[in-house]
Amino acid sequence: MSDSVNWTGGFYELLLILGATDDARLDRAVRALWRAADVRECRVGPDLVEVAPGADWRAPLDRWLADIAVAVYDDAPFGRAIIGFEVDEDADITAGKRYAARVLPGTDSMDYYPATT
Numbered sequence: 501m502s503d504s505v506n507w508t509g510g511f512y513e514l515l516l517i518l519g520a521t522d523d524a525r526l527d528r529a530v531r532a533l534w535r536a537a538d539v540r541e542c543r544v545g546p547d548l549v550e551v552a553p554g555a556d557w558r559a560p561l562d563r564w565l566a567d568i569a570v571a572v573y574d575d576a577p578f579g580r581a582i583i584g585f586e587v588d589e590d591a592d593i594t595a596g597k598r599y600a601a602r603v604l605p606g607t608d609s610m611d612y613y614p615a616t617t
Contacts, residue, residue: 514565515582529576536571562601562614569603570610580604
């Protein structure tokens with residue numbers, strides 16, 4: 501995380517594993533996502549967000565994205581959510597180390613598992 505070469509591109513994301521979907525379910529999920537994140541417009545371009553190497557920013561960002569996932573789940577239930585840098589489903593979980601945070605449906609609510617590395 502602290503190697504500056506790690507920060508020369510790529511993306512940090514909230515990945516929602518929706519499972520089988522139809523257009524109406526996908527539309528509900530997108531609308532819930534934008535509402536929960538308080539998105540009013542969408543801009544694309546380089547240098548919209550700049551972060552310094554280190555992990556001080558990560559825990560609050562992961563928690564915010566996890567809260568968004570929980571809000572989306574209320575409108576469009578999904579199998580799991582994964583949060584992190586260029587995450588690829590569960591490939592970021594190895595030997596008990598989680599490089600990505602996860603949000604999973606629990607018995608009564610969503611369970612949040614922060615990244616451990």
